[in-house]
Amino acid sequence: MMTKISKENNIEKTNTKVTRKDLNRIFWRSFQMEFSWNYERQMNLAYTYALIPLLEKLYKKREDLSNALKRHLEFFNTTPHIVTMMLGVSAAMEEQNAENPDFDEGSINTVKASLMGPLAGLGDSFFWGTLRLIATGIGTSLALKGNVLGPILFILVFNIPHIAIRYFLTSAGYKMGTGFLQRLQEKGMMSKLTLGASILGLMVIGGMSASMIDITIPATIGSGDSATAIQDILDGIMPKLLPLGAFAIVYWLLGKGIKATTILLGIALVGILGTWIGIFA
Amino acid sequence: MFTALLLGLVAFVAQSEYALGTSLLSRPIVTGLFTGIIMGDVKAGVILGATLELAFIGSFSVGAAIPPDVVTGGILGTAFAISSGGGAETALLLGLPIATLVLVLKNLYLGFVLPVLSHKADKYAEQGDARAVGRMHLIGGLGLSLMLGLVVTISYYTGSDAIKQVLDAIPTPIQTGLQIATGLIPALGFAMLARLLINKQVVPYFFLGFLIVAYLDISITGIALLGGILAYIIVNLTQKPQVATYDGGGSDYDDEDF
Numbered sequence: 321m322m323t324k325i326s327k328e329n330n331i332e333k334t335n336t337k338v339t340r341k342d343l344n345r346i347f348w349r350s351f352q353m354e355f356s357w358n359y360e361r362q363m364n365l366a367y368t369y370a371l372i373p374l375l376e377k378l379y380k381k382r383e384d385l386s387n388a389l390k391r392h393l394e395f396f397n398t399t400p401h402i403v404t405m406m407l408g409v410s411a412a413m414e415e416q417n418a419e420n421p422d423f424d425e426g427s428i429n430t431v432k433a434s435l436m437g438p439l440a441g442l443g444d445s446f447f448w449g450t451l452r453l454i455a456t457g458i459g460t461s462l463a464l465k466g467n468v469l470g471p472i473l474f475i476l477v478f479n480i481p482h483i484a485i486r487y488f489l490t491s492a493g494y495k496m497g498t499g500f501l502q503r504l505q506e507k508g509m510m511s512k513l514t515l516g517a518s519i520l521g522l523m524v525i526g527g528m529s530a531s532m533i534d535i536t537i538p539a540t541i542g543s544g545d546s547a548t549a550i551q552d553i554l555d556g557i558m559p560k561l562l563p564l565g566a567f568a569i570v571y572w573l574l575g576k577g578i579k580a581t582t583i584l585l586g587i588a589l590v591g592i593l594g595t596w597i598g599i600f601a
Numbered sequence: 602m603f604t605a606l607l608l609g610l611v612a613f614v615a616q617s618e619y620a621l622g623t624s625l626l627s628r629p630i631v632t633g634l635f636t637g638i639i640m641g642d643v644k645a646g647v648i649l650g651a652t653l654e655l656a657f658i659g660s661f662s663v664g665a666a667i668p669p670d671v672v673t674g675g676i677l678g679t680a681f682a683i684s685s686g687g688g689a690e691t692a693l694l695l696g697l698p699i700a701t702l703v704l705v706l707k708n709l710y711l712g713f714v715l716p717v718l719s720h721k722a723d724k725y726a727e728q729g730d731a732r733a734v735g736r737m738h739l740i741g742g743l744g745l746s747l748m749l750g751l752v753v754t755i756s757y758y759t760g761s762d763a764i765k766q767v768l769d770a771i772p773t774p775i776q777t778g779l780q781i782a783t784g785l786i787p788a789l790g791f792a793m794l795a796r797l798l799i800n801k802q803v804v805p806y807f808f809l810g811f812l813i814v815a816y817l818d819i820s821i822t823g824i825a826l827l828g829g830i831l832a833y834i835i836v837n838l839t840q841k842p843q844v845a846t847y848d849g850g851g852s853d854y855d856d857e858d859f
Contacts, residue, residue, distance in 0.1 A: 351622040355742030358715030359708075359786040361793070365719055365738040372731045382729035389726035389734055393719070394797060395790040400623040429797055434828070441822025452625070456654060459630050463651035466644035470651060471634040479624050486622065515839070516832035518803045522795065523828035526810025527821050529791045534784030560815035566785055571792040581720045583789055588713065591782030596774040600781045 336378055336418045338411050338494065345373050346407050347490045353400040360584065362397035370407055371414070378418040388414060391429050398436040399443025401482050406435060408493020416501050427514050433521035437528070451478055533563035539599050602758060604639060608680055609754030611635045615672045616746040629653035629675030629696075636679040649679040652689040653696050670707050672749050674700025677756055703752060705776055710748060712783040715741045806831070 349370040356365040371392055379385040398406060410428060417423040455478040463470025537554065540547040554561045573583055594600040611632055618626035625631065630650045637646015657671045678696020685691060718737045725733035795807060809831075810824050 352620040352738070352742065354619040354623050355617075356715060356718070356738045357619065357711065358719060358741070359712040359783050359790075360716040361719055361790040364790075365715075365722055365734075365741060368722070368726075369735050369738040372735050376731050385731060386726055386729035389729070389731060390723070393723055393726055393734070395794040426797070429794075433794060433798060434825070434832075437821045438825040438829075441820060441825065455625070456630070456658060460651040460654055463630055463633070463647045463654070466648050468634065468643065468647055470647055471631045474628070474630050475625065479622070482622065482624070512836045515803070516836045518798050518800070519806045519832040519835055520825065520828040521798050522803055522806040523810030523813075523831065524821060524825050525791050525795050525798070526807040526812075527814040527819075527824035529788070529807075530811045530814035531821065532787045533791070534787075535781065558815065560811070563788070564811060564815075566788045567792055567795075570788045571795060574792055574796055579720075580723075580789060580793065581717060584713065584716050584786065587785045587789070588779060588782045591780075591785065592775055592778030595778035595781060600778070 336415060338374065338415045340491075342374050342377065343408065343411065343490050343494055346370050346411060347404055347487055349373075350400075350404045350407055350486065350490070353403045360580070361393070361395040363400070363403070364393050364396050367396045367403070367407070368392040370403075371410060374411055375414065378414055384418070387425065388417075391425065394429060396432060396436060398440040399447055401447045401486055402439060402443040402489055404486050405439065405489040405493035405496075406432060408490050408495070409435070409497035412494050412497025412501060415498070424514055427517065430514060430517035430521050434517045434524060437524040447482065451481060529563060529567050530560045533566055535562045535566055535600075537562065537599055605754045605758040607639045608636065608676055608757050609750040611639065612672050612676050612753040613746045613750035615676070616749045617742075620742055620746075627672045627675075629657055629671055629679070632672065632675045633679045636676050637683070640680055640683040642683050645683050646679055649682050649689060649692045650675065653678055653692055656693055656697065657700070668704075669697070669700035670703040670749070671700060673703040673752050673756070676753050680757055699756070703749070705771075705780070706748070706752065707745070708783045709779060710745055712779070712786050714744065716786070716789075 349372075352369060353363055353366045356369075357363060358365075368389060371388075375385060375388045375392075379388055392410070409431060413423075413428045413431065417425055417428065455474050458477055459470045459474025461470070462473065537550045540549050542548055558564075570583060573586075574580070591600070615627040615632050618624050630647075630653075633646045633648075633650015633653065634643070635646070636650070637643040640646060653671075653675050657669070657674065674696040677699050678692040681695045682688065682692035718741045722734045722737040725731075725737065799807065806828070810828065813819060813827065814821075814824060
């Protein structure tokens, strides 16, 4: 279905098929995946940016488009070089969602959330651990002798496989998404998928909260030999207690309807005040 | 002044590697070449770039950690080393602290400027204005490239001490405090995502993932694999009736390899 290039001259009715052209646009836009990277939701803007032309094509009603944009503006992070695989899966799911009114919209994000971690694990170790080191090895050994080929080979050794993989994964992701969705519909397994993906997604978010939220209290109480670091006491209760507390407070504030921007400012103030009175440093 | 502008342009393009597929254009080995061309000593540029490349080898972003800024560190380190006639040690001596100091600026941008743009994008999304959402992304990215370009131009123009002085002028508690705040900001992203997925049935799995990492310190891939197995088990346990009506074919259970 995806290799069939639909004739663009059927102007009547909305076009809800993903074409090769759509996938190519996603591929090109995916190059900007880390351009607007930020601490709060990481690749959210860029991921949305990559899908915008497709979403505009699939959703003619303003409300549908608005929902689609909002769901992709949520947190997202993975290895940028292989993001096209996720984008392909998302494209397939959005296509389904546009065609089928019974489609569970939430599953688009649960699938994203549960796949981004494993993909990043694979992608980071291959691109940062292996390929980059090979490129650096070849490049620097020449460049240290003053050879201009050093930087040039560095770029080529890394980017030729990189771009080939990025391109291949765009349609592979889409195919995987559509094939998988068809099977799902045949057997009526959407609820199974939603449950399974939520379990997996939440475990990954829990794990990321423990490893990526970074806050400690190195200050000590008592003096001289009896001085005890507060962090040691906290670790005695439970490791990563503070990140969990931070998550809980933010989660609770969001539930109270406090705006994300306000929370962001609050976090900055907590950091500065905490440092000033000597809790954090 | 012209040299300073050209170096700023190199920084602008280098930072824009993030719009060009994270293609490693910002690495010192590449910027060293261009800095060398601009400074009129290609060979020195390439050698200094390679030296800095090795010094910054551990400096690349995995997950949420942002390393010292190799764009400004690499370009300014190389440029000052060539202009002062110094060797690799001069490049390292200047490049490393610059990279660390500029990281403070960059963190401010990534932690506070871009999230604000991201929240504006939320508003545009609410209105269904896709073009404006895309614009927030582009403005955010170009802004950072521009900022690093300016840092390089101004620093080169005013000399190596200037950038240090500007950054030193920010009171330490504010500098450290903001650094600490950037460690907390991911909590906001995770909490927003969790709000989306959570229902009563699956709340425990958040804590399970959290505790496994907190106590056992295993990688996110490890958690994902465990989560996949667990999801498979739970789905089969809780949705038994469907298993009974399952009529051969076997592919029912392939969902985990997706």
